[in-house]
Amino acid sequence: MDHLLELLNQFEVNEQLFFLGFIMVSTSLAVMTVAFIVFGVKSPLKRKLDEIRKGADSHKLKKNSKIDNTLESLAPMMTPKSSKERESVRHQLMHAGYHDADALTIFYALKIFSFIIGLMAAAAFYYFAPDLKNLRLAIIGSIATGLFLPNIVLNRIVKKRQSKIRGGVPDALDLLVVCTESGLGFNSALRRVADELMISHPEFADELDTVCAKIKAGVEMSDAFEDLVERTGVVEITGLVKMLAHSSRIGGSISQTLREYTEDFRDRRNQEVEEIAAKIPTKMIFPLLLFIWPCFFIVAIGPSMLSLTATLGK
Template sequence: MSTHVWLIIAAIVLPLAYFVWSLATIDRKGIVAINTNLGSGFAQGAGVTIQRPPMLLGVARKLTPGSYEAKLDHWLALAGRPKSMPLTKLIAIKPMMAAVGALFSILLFVANPSPTVVGFGLFLSLFLYFIPDLLVYNQGAKRQEAMKMEFPNTLDQMLISVEAGLGFESAMERASAQGTGPLAHELMRTLQDIQVGRPRQEAYEALADRSTVTDVRSFVLAVIQADKYGIGIANVLRAQAKQARVKRRQNAEEKAMKLPVKVLFPLLFCIFPVLFIILLGPAGIRIMEAFS
């Protein structure tokens, strides 16, 4: 093989070997010790040993820019921070996925060395590297859509509770306890932040940061302004609930108007051809038989 072929193989094999070596040198004894200490607890005055992070995670953090890591953390916040995919695991698994793509590309290149295979290998490695991002972003988008659908009903429950004599936080707690969706989870988390001593305004702003729904963000802003200027929270909830119901009706009407356009292409390319074949097929066969 020529020199440039060996250079391409080295450019793929050396990073892959480094990642495999990093994965093999993880401090597993330290991880076991951490789990044991978390399960049993420390005695008062016992010494605490600071454990170094796994080498693969350290290498992955060095390869990941700070702004990109902050964006991943924001996407995880929008997705509800799933327990199966924390930020450290997400950062560590991305180079491993790229390494899998590189290994598959090497096998293809050994079987058929060509520039096309090299380009395909680079594309495959990049695609596998960004697959976790796509999954987290998709989960966050679905969660935000569920929050958008849940918001009007939750706001109505809070309004009823406030008009019945409960305080705003008590109404929020009741709505979060009765709800089962992501918005109820976010409200409960906001209440927990307030209970541990976080300022109310900061806790409300954190709720807005964990959501991309315009209605939720405007609601949080209205609550902050009402708390700052002493406006009655019942009036704010009443206005926000009315606006949420109007927007929900408008969204339903908008989706109904878009439905004929979305159905047009399946009708033209899937249903109409089959219908024409069923209706005109026998006549066409008879015409062909008559002329033959």
């Protein structure tokens, strides 16, 4: 045992061999990725299935369908075994507007590509900047960035889309009130609002169009709106869903319900704006202390201090 410890202590890592091994691992992963794509595109089974689909006059294949199918062979490398984590990522993709069945597969395949790019960036740091002080930190940071970059981008897309949907809710409510009070039924009014919002708020208009299609297919109005909340992740619409469900259950006036909810929603938005405005003076203290007040003191007290030091110096 002591002899083995002495051998381990005498062992020295050759940096050149380490770099070559690192390049070999990155190149092997890149070659494996290209091989998966090539074999997926040239798969006889998939070509036969495509011929059967064309012969049966089913839906036309998209131009990028081959690439989408080959990504299925890459995704299991990064797909987590936990079903809870997979469902969380699936909900994030749904909130971002990706409702396709293969969205999860494409996401994990993109994580593989970004991870390989991170490995290549780490190899470039090791080769072109070996004298960098924080070389290990740069290598670990590039690999971590390549691994978690798709999640960061997905979170930003989700927040941006939810913000756009929240911005379209007040206009949609006002239009719904006008349409229902003018005599249109709720389904017709919802369809009209979806058509009107297609230019100003296309994301929310697309979701309302899905709600209209579900209601037309026979889904209950409350269930269709609950699916809307689940698809978008915008919890602000939950109150509207509950009010509409209660109104349809007791047979109340939907137009009056919408008007009352619109007023409450407008008051809530005004309170949120007032809360943000009340926080501004507190947030401005630190920029004032760091950037504005030093400049003010230099301009106000600087000349008098210079003249005072000149006088005392004489």
